[in-house]
Amino acid sequence: xxxxxxxxxxxxxxxxxxxxxxxxxxxxxxxxxxxxxxxxxxxxxxxxxxxxxxxxxxxxxxxxxxxxxxxxxxxxxxxxxxxxxxxxxxxxxxxxxxxxxxxxxxxxxxxxxxxxxxxxxxxxxxxxxxxxxxxxxxxxxxxxxxxxxxxxxxxxxxxxxxxxxxxxxxx
Amino acid sequence: xxxxxxxxxxxxxxxxxxxxxxxxxxxxxxxxxxxxxxxxxxxxxxxxxxxxxxxxxxxxxxxxxxxxxxxxxxxxxxxxxxxxxxxxxxxxxxxxxxxxxxxxxxxxxxxxxxxxxxxxxxxxxxxxxxxxxxxxxxxxxxxxxxxxxxxxxxxxxxxxxxxxxxxxxxxxxxxxxxxxxxxxxxxxxxxxxxxxxxxxxxxxxxxxxxxxxxxxxxxxxxxxxxxxxxxxxxxxxxxxxxxxxxxxxxxxxxxxxxxxxxxxxxxxxxxxxxxxxxxxxxxxxxxxxxxxxxxxxxxxxxxxxxxxxxxxxxxxxxxxxxxxxxxxxxxxxxxxxxxxxxxxxxxxxxxxxxxxxxxxxxxxxxxxxxxxxxxxxxxxxxxxxxxxxxxxxxxxxxxxxxxxxxxxxxxxxxxxxxxxxxxxxxxxxxxxxxxxxxxxxxxxxxxxxxxxxxxxxxxxxxxxxxxxxxxxxxxxxxxxxxxxxxxxxxxxxxxxxxxxxxxxxxxxxxxxxxxxxxxxxxxxxxxxxxxxxxxxxxxxxxxxxx
Numbered sequence: 001x002x003x004x005x006x007x008x009x010x011x012x013x014x015x016x017x018x019x020x021x022x023x024x025x026x027x028x029x030x031x032x033x034x035x036x037x038x039x040x041x042x043x044x045x046x047x048x049x050x051x052x053x054x055x056x057x058x059x060x061x062x063x064x065x066x067x068x069x070x071x072x073x074x075x076x077x078x079x080x081x082x083x084x085x086x087x088x089x090x091x092x093x094x095x096x097x098x099x100x101x102x103x104x105x106x107x108x109x110x111x112x113x114x115x116x117x118x119x120x121x122x123x124x125x126x127x128x129x130x131x132x133x134x135x136x137x138x139x140x141x142x143x144x145x146x147x148x149x150x151x152x153x154x155x156x157x158x159x160x161x162x163x164x165x166x167x168x169x170x171x
Numbered sequence: 172x173x174x175x176x177x178x179x180x181x182x183x184x185x186x187x188x189x190x191x192x193x194x195x196x197x198x199x200x201x202x203x204x205x206x207x208x209x210x211x212x213x214x215x216x217x218x219x220x221x222x223x224x225x226x227x228x229x230x231x232x233x234x235x236x237x238x239x240x241x242x243x244x245x246x247x248x249x250x251x252x253x254x255x256x257x258x259x260x261x262x263x264x265x266x267x268x269x270x271x272x273x274x275x276x277x278x279x280x281x282x283x284x285x286x287x288x289x290x291x292x293x294x295x296x297x298x299x300x301x302x303x304x305x306x307x308x309x310x311x312x313x314x315x316x317x318x319x320x321x322x323x324x325x326x327x328x329x330x331x332x333x334x335x336x337x338x339x340x341x342x343x344x345x346x347x348x349x350x351x352x353x354x355x356x357x358x359x360x361x362x363x364x365x366x367x368x369x370x371x372x373x374x375x376x377x378x379x380x381x382x383x384x385x386x387x388x389x390x391x392x393x394x395x396x397x398x399x400x401x402x403x404x405x406x407x408x409x410x411x412x413x414x415x416x417x418x419x420x421x422x423x424x425x426x427x428x429x430x431x432x433x434x435x436x437x438x439x440x441x442x443x444x445x446x447x448x449x450x451x452x453x454x455x456x457x458x459x460x461x462x463x464x465x466x467x468x469x470x471x472x473x474x475x476x477x478x479x480x481x482x483x484x485x486x487x488x489x490x491x492x493x494x495x496x497x498x499x500x501x502x503x504x505x506x507x508x509x510x511x512x513x514x515x516x517x518x519x520x521x522x523x524x525x526x527x528x529x530x531x532x533x534x535x536x537x538x539x540x541x542x543x544x545x546x547x548x549x550x551x552x553x554x555x556x557x558x559x560x561x562x563x564x565x566x567x568x569x570x571x572x573x574x575x576x577x578x579x580x581x582x583x584x585x586x587x588x589x590x591x592x593x594x595x596x597x598x599x600x601x602x603x604x605x606x607x608x609x610x611x612x613x614x615x616x617x618x619x620x621x622x623x624x625x626x627x628x629x630x631x632x633x634x635x636x637x638x639x640x641x642x643x644x645x646x647x648x649x650x651x652x653x654x655x656x657x658x659x660x661x662x663x664x665x666x667x668x669x670x671x672x673x674x675x676x677x678x679x680x681x682x683x684x685x686x687x688x689x690x691x692x693x694x695x696x697x698x699x700x701x702x703x704x705x706x707x708x709x710x711x712x713x714x715x716x717x
Contacts, residue, residue: 003538003541003542003545004479004542004546007479007483007538007539007542008479011482011483011486014486048371048372049368049375050372050373050374050375050397051375052375052396052397052399052713053374053397053422053713054419054420054421054422054713055374055421055422055423055711055712055713056419056422056423056425056503056505057422058372058373058374058422059422059423059466059503060502061372062372062466062485063485063489063492065485066482066485066486066488066489067482067485067486068486068489078371078372080370080371081370082368093399095292095396095397095398095399095716096290096291096292096293097290097291097292097348097395097396097397097398098367098375098396098397101367101368101375101396105368125310127404127415127416127419128399128400128401128404128419129309129310129404130308130309130310131306131308131309131310131399131400131403131404132292132293132297132299132304132306132307132308132309132400132403133292133293133299133398133399133400133403134399134400136310151419151505152422152503154502
């Protein structure tokens with residue numbers, strides 16, 4: 001236990017609220033908090049759905065919860081059921097085998113709901129395109145509010161995508 | 172030439188790894204598998220191809236590893252059928268079922284004839300990998316980007332709210348998929364269906380648990396949800412374009428898959444990359460291994476209730492990713508390995524940065540290992556949980572990192588070291604207990620070894636070119652690549668078409684071999700331990716579903 005506590009003390013707080021390399025993150029963080037407070041009463045819940053990605057986008061979505069980005073510190077957390085979610089974060093391309101599961105997940109999410117498509121594949125179908133096995137972009141299957149390009153998009157880009165979706169949702 | 176007493180002629184194929192090819196008949200097909208098995212060999216991959224235009228028949232191929240290297244046996248599937256080998260190599264079963272789903276070949280004598288990769292997206296009598304398969308839903312990539320949501324802009328863009336018309340996938344929603352799971356019956360037995368959409372940020376797949384109380388009597392996996400037609404997609408690309416797709420077969424193993432693909436192209440084209448490129452590839456591969464092992468160790472702590480572990484390891488991993496972005500321009504090192512060499516050189520200032528990073532990682536990972544080792548609650552969850560005994564691992568063909576944790580001492584970097592591994596003298600990490608604890612220990616040891624190797628690479632990195640030109644290989648030229656990724660051995664078989672096109676490409680992720688062992692590892696454990704056991708293997712869905 002001593003070593004564990006020592007390691008925690010040595011590590012300190014890693015969360016990059018304000019300065020240096022990611023000035024944009026701070027701005028996004030501050031604005032995000034206000035938007036979340038205003039629209040979803042202090043907490044936004046996200047259900048992630050992998051609809052057929054190469055799993056690259058999942059790596060970066062997971063990164064959002066590391067201490068540097070600390071998404072949960074902003075009042076945004078990932079939940080285990082679409083019934084608890086305000087926003088669906090969907091990676092693609094949507095494989096035809098996931099089409100029904102994605103539609104059902106969308107239907108199970110209560111209104112008002114937002115959908116953010118993540119990654120080049122979620123935006124356009126990417127390198128996999130449309131085929132006998134792939135429906136292509138996410139908006140071919142469910143309505144999408146915001147699409148975040150990148151292969152995979154950085155955690156910062158995903159955070160900005162979430163912010164944009166909340167702003168769209170407010171209108 | 173004759174090799175290891177196989178009773179047929181084998182021909183070496185050019186390239187960086189010891190790989191041979193042989194044409195066999197139906198008897199020799201089974202005999203070759205049995206012979207390899209008796210000599211302690213393994214089935215690395217099994218796939219098929221439509222060669223009716225050329226040889227009036229389909230071909231099935233099996234890659235068998237033996238002491239001397241890899242032997243690829245090819246059988247002409249006369250009458251559209253080939254003999255089952257799943258009694259010799261149980262891992263063959265799902266691969267053979269996939270060959271049936273994609274090419275329509277019958278597997279003679281197979282016990283399990285259920286579909287595998289096919290759900291409801293295409294018909295029972297449609298076979299996507301046949302050359303005469305008409306894909307009415309195919310749209311070329313350039314057409315897709317024109318009407319995309321995001322366009323070329325780097326910033327996220329709102330689509331302007333809801334799209335007015337109901338979006339459709341171009342066709343009516345597929346009918347529900349019916350799949351005959353094996354039923355466990357008896358008093359008090361019930362089923363828990365899980366997935367395809369899981370409760371965490373992970374890939375989709377279906378797990379059917381049959382349980383009594385909390386104990387797992389049986390687990391049956393249903394995969395294929397992520398099948399997005401990768402193998403068919405390869406056939407519409409040039410060899411150069413294919414590198415990008417190979418790097419996206421399984422995003423978390425992008426370097427391993429891209430290297431195996433590049434090796435296959437180079438082998439078909441008869442090209443040897445400059446030595447600086449090979450050393451840089453090894454540096455990238457070891458960085459991928461370190462990054463993924465750090466990540467898994469964090470999640471394994473978290474899944475056993477020690478959130479401290481995830482916080483600590485995910486910081487270290489983020490540091491590695493940021494160093495990747497600064498040094499190589501991509502956090503996950505995508506698209507850096509290309510046929511002929513690497514796409515980007517290591518800048519001089521990068522060497523000092525990476526050296527400093529290695530020093531820090533060695534120190535902090537060492538401290539964290541001590542904490543994991545001494546944490547009674549954590550070890551209580553790890554030890555004897557999800558055990559795959561060495562005998563079972565051997566019988567069913569467990570491979571890669573998980574195999575090494577169950578006494579399967581195979582590591583391509585050690586057994587068939589190519590440049591630069593032959594100068595680095597890699598030490599293999601193995602363990603015999605085969606439980607979650609063993610897979611944790613092997614990961615720790617592999618991190619330390621990768622850091623040691625990375626330091627050597629930074630010291631000895633030769634100067635020179637980073638890529639060689641790759642001429643279009645002859646139509647029909649065959650190549651293969653075989654690389655020890657962080658999860659295990661990644662294999663790519665490739666046949667060139669005319670004018671630098673791809674006739675057939677089969678990427679094979681070691682997850683194929685290891686998924687069936689997860690079904691066994693969980694037996695006798697309780698349901699709440701499943702996430703921990705699953706994470707300790709951390710298998711790829713995308714790399715398997717293709």
